[in-house]
Amino acid sequence: MEQVIENPESLKFEPPVCSHVLNLNKFLSPDHKDSALLILNQKITVECVFEKLWANYNLHVCADGGANQLYEHFHEEELRSKYVPDYIIGDLDSIRDEVLNFYLSHGVIVISQSWQYSTDFTKSLQLISLHFFKPEFRELLSSERFEQNYGIDDCHGIETLYTAERPNWSTRDIDMLVLNAIDGRFDQTVHSITQLYMTSRTDAYYKLCYLTSTDIIMLIPSGGTLIKYSKDFKQHCVKNCGLLPLGGPTVIKSTKGLKWDVCNWHTSIMGGKVSSSNRFVGESYCYFDVEDPLVLSIELTLSRLVEFI
Numbered sequence: 312m313e314q315v316i317e318n319p320e321s322l323k324f325e326p327p328v329c330s331h332v333l334n335l336n337k338f339l340s341p342d343h344k345d346s347a348l349l350i351l352n353q354k355i356t357v358e359c360v361f362e363k364l365w366a367n368y369n370l371h372v373c374a375d376g377g378a379n380q381l382y383e384h385f386h387e388e389e390l391r392s393k394y395v396p397d398y399i400i401g402d403l404d405s406i407r408d409e410v411l412n413f414y415l416s417h418g419v420i421v422i423s424q425s426w427q428y429s430t431d432f433t434k435s436l437q438l439i440s441l442h443f444f445k446p447e448f449r450e451l452l453s454s455e456r457f458e459q460n461y462g463i464d465d466c467h468g469i470e471t472l473y474t475a476e477r478p479n480w481s482t483r484d485i486d487m488l489v490l491n492a493i494d495g496r497f498d499q500t501v502h503s504i505t506q507l508y509m510t511s512r513t514d515a516y517y518k519l520c521y522l523t524s525t526d527i528i529m530l531i532p533s534g535g536t537l538i539k540y541s542k543d544f545k546q547h548c549v550k551n552c553g554l555l556p557l558g559g560p561t562v563i564k565s566t567k568g569l570k571w572d573v574c575n576w577h578t579s580i581m582g583g584k585v586s587s588s589n590r591f592v593g594e595s596y597c598y599f600d601v602e603d604p605l606v607l608s609i610e611l612t613l614s615r616l617v618e619f620i
């Protein structure tokens with residue numbers, strides 16, 4: 312039976328046994344080297360956590376104009392020189408010459424890809440896969456030069472390499488945080504959502520997550536997911552949440568630990584039934600069991616988050 316259950320402000324329960332567990336406290340502090348921070352082209356608005364995030368992620372990549380934003384985030388050359396990405400990639404129509412020259416002179420690998428059938432965001436993900444899963448790719452880059460585009464076809468060489476290599480890879484999970492994927496241009500924002508769903512199907516090794524100045528956004532896979540957090544973290548950092556069926560109509564089989572828990576709940580944008588402005592009331596856990604992947608947004612207080620990551 313379809314149900315909505317309104318809970319008290321705090322709920323204590325034994326966590327269900329679940330193979331997919333997310334620790335919110337640790338979510339932005341991956342404990343292994345297979346992690347990447349990708350900066351897209353909008354102003355960096357997560358100032359209070361930016362430097363910590365940079366330190367927490369192993370690989371740093373800017374998509375085209377994302378490099379301008381990294382450069383402009385710092386007002387002094389000395390600081391800029393400490394936060395130098397590993398790669399810049401894209402059609403290079405947005406990066407300013409001053410920025411390009413600065414990062415080239417600091418040893419950044421800048422790859423031009425002029426292909427107009429995929430975005431700089433997608434090109435960045437393909438590059439990051441090649442970086443982690445094709446060791447010879449890194450050797451190729453170190454033996455060639457920017458002027459020759461490192462021997463990579465500058466139309467869609469990265470996509471071609473990635474497509475050819477992908478079937479042979481034995482992959483490991485990559486924790487991937489993307490800044491500036493949401494807000495600003497609406498078509499780009501929707502593209503970022505498309506990328507969440509696409510990546511979960513074609514490159515499920517990516518654990519993609521978007522951070523904005525107000526929210527953290529991720530895809531909850533079909534089946535059960537247990538989100539755990541400390542009482543302190545919940546009290547200081549977590550506010551509203553949304554379980555958003557952006558990939559199409561689906562059923563939330565059950566939730567446990569939300570202010571408004573649901574059971575066999577048919578959710579869709581067309582039907583006008585979407586769980587927004589919900590919140591976590593589970594003392595240490597929140598559990599979801601969903602039929603198809605759903606977007607989960609969690610409102611976070613960034614100024615407090617900095618103490619936890």
Ligand SMILES: Nc1ncnc2c1ncn2[C@@H]1O[C@H](COP(=O)(O)OP(=O)(O)OP(=O)(O)O)[C@@H](O)[C@H]1O
Pocket residue numbers: 351352353374375376377401402404405406429430431432433491492493494495496497499500
């Ligand atoms: N206003 C925006 N809002 C959200 N995302 C953005 C916005 N602008 C750019 N992005 C993201 O940053 C990436 C790099 O953007 P940039 O402006 O440098 O290149 P672009 O040529 O305009 O974008 P693309 O070629 O990918 O369409 C884009 O692929 C996109 O994912």
Ligand SMILES: Cc1ncc(C[n+]2csc(CCO)c2C)c(N)n1
Pocket residue numbers: 402426427428429430431
């Ligand atoms: C049906 C269709 N719609 C839009 C574009 C345009 N486009 C999509 S990604 C991209 C890259 C920008 O760097 C551009 C221009 C296309 N090719 N095909």
